[in-house]
Amino acid sequence: MKEQKLIHEGLITESLPNGMFRVLLDNKDLILGYVSGRIRRSFIRILPGDKVKIELSRYDSTKGRIIYRLRTKDVND
Numbered sequence: 001m002k003e004q005k006l007i008h009e010g011l012i013t014e015s016l017p018n019g020m021f022r023v024l025l026d027n028k029d030l031i032l033g034y035v036s037g038r039i040r041r042s043f044i045r046i047l048p049g050d051k052v053k054i055e056l057s058r059y060d061s062t063k064g065r066i067i068y069r070l071r072t073k074d075v076n077d
Helices: 037-041 072-076
Strands: 005-016 020-025 030-035 051-057 063-069
Touching: 005 030, 020 051, 020 063, 030 037, 030 051, 037 063
Parallel strands: 030 063
Antiparallel strands: 005 020, 005 051, 020 030, 051 063
């Protein structure tokens, strides 16, 4: 059976090398996020200040995979 993933929304606070980012989650946790392959293939730019959806493992809640960049109109709704 596949492992269940937790999906949270967060704010990019810092850009790090190799597609890594510091992400401040809605529950005030600061974690390390990396870009998923689909976002990397689509050349989607992620900058500090962007809202993202991030997928966390139940076993390691300090790292997560960025799976979606929210548009500005998605954030305001």
